[in-house]
Amino acid sequence: xxxxxxxxxxxxxxxxxxxxxxxxxxxxxxxxxxxxxxxxxxxxxxxxxxxxxxxxxxxxxxxxxxxxxxxxxxxxxxxxxxxxxxxxxxxxxxxxxxxxxxxxxxxxxxxxxxxxxxxxxxxxxxxxxxxxxxxxxxxxxxxxxxxxxxxxxxxxxxxxxxxxxxxxxxxxxxxxxxxxxxxxxxxxxxxxxxxxxxxxxxxxxxxxxxxxxxxxxxxxx
Numbered sequence: 001x002x003x004x005x006x007x008x009x010x011x012x013x014x015x016x017x018x019x020x021x022x023x024x025x026x027x028x029x030x031x032x033x034x035x036x037x038x039x040x041x042x043x044x045x046x047x048x049x050x051x052x053x054x055x056x057x058x059x060x061x062x063x064x065x066x067x068x069x070x071x072x073x074x075x076x077x078x079x080x081x082x083x084x085x086x087x088x089x090x091x092x093x094x095x096x097x098x099x100x101x102x103x104x105x106x107x108x109x110x111x112x113x114x115x116x117x118x119x120x121x122x123x124x125x126x127x128x129x130x131x132x133x134x135x136x137x138x139x140x141x142x143x144x145x146x147x148x149x150x151x152x153x154x155x156x157x158x159x160x161x162x163x164x165x166x167x168x169x170x171x172x173x174x175x176x177x178x179x180x181x182x183x184x185x186x187x188x189x190x191x192x193x194x195x196x197x198x199x200x201x202x203x204x205x206x207x208x209x210x211x212x213x214x215x216x217x218x219x220x221x
Contacts, residue, residue, distance in 0.1 A: 016059045016122045023129055024051030025073050029080055031137075038087050042167055043140060046102065046159035047133045048077050053103045057110025058125040061118070063193075066107025074099045090169035098162035101179050105155060105186035112193045132156035152217035158182050161216070177219035181212035 028048035031040065052073035057066025078095075082088060089095040109128075113121035132154050138145050151157045158178040165175030188208035192201040 017056075019126065020051070020055040020059060020069075020122070023126065024048055024053075024055060024069070025076065027051075028073075028077060032077065032080055032086075033084060036084060036086070038167075040140060041081055041086055042160045042164035043136045043156075045074060045077055045099075045163050046156050047129070047136065048073050049099060049102050049159060050106045050132065050156050051129045053106030054110035054113075054125040054129060055122055057107040058113040058122040061111065061114035061121075063107050063111040066110045067103050070103035070106060071099060074103070087167060089166045091166045094169075094175070095163060095166035098159065098166055098175070098179060101182045101186070102155075102159040102162065105159075105182040105189070108186045108189040108193070109155075112189050112196075115193060115196050129156075136160065148220055149217050152220055153213045155182060155185060158216060161220075174216075174219045177216050181216050184208055184212045 025048065028044045028051070032044050035044075049070045053066040053070030055066075056069040057063055060066075078089075110121070110125050113124045115121070117124045133156065135146060135151070135154060136156055139151060158181045161171070161178040162175045162182070165171040165178075185205070185208060188201075188205040192205050195201045
């Protein structure tokens with residue numbers, strides 16, 4: 001997938017890249033190492049993919065940068081998890097599929113922020129990643145703190161569902177709904193990016209997000 005921003009040169013200060021590395025790589029790796037709990041693996045992987053996909057794409061203004069960064073980060077987190085003795089993915093092919101689709105979806109959002117909120121698009125991406133990460137971590141620490149419908153709204157939760165299914169080899173119906181949601185929002189976001197600066201496609205994107213959130217919520221019920 002190419003976006004209109006793929007032809008723009010990436011000239012950004014060092015600070016955004018350092019923050020992207022901190023949020024997408026260092027913090028998830030630290031949480032994984034300190035928690036040492038299999039329950040945290042899927043959410044941490046999801047947040048890592050989101051941070052490493054969305055923020056670099058927003059900084060560089062290039063979709064492919066986000067996808068590559070997210071996949072490399074995901075591979076690094078897998079190696080770390082194995083080194084820590086955490087359970088390996090029970091279905092590696094499903095894990096790869098989930099990682100690719102999630103990375104695509106997150107990078108698409110980041111490249112859109114590079115257009116719609118330049119030069120502060122990466123700040124928008126950072127805020128979204130931090131917000132969704134906070135909700136997921138709260139849900140792990142305090143089960144029931146968030147109603148299910150709130151979690152169903154979050155793409156990070158969709159990625160968590162798909163990755164958790166790949167870890168355990170169960171919940172294929174719910175995982176399928178999550179992957180459809182991630183792929184659908186990626187397509188809708190790409191449409192908005194391609195038609196920029198027209199604003200009407202935003203209605204398509206938000207309608208798609210709401211409908212796919214309902215799909216995940218129904219599958220979770």
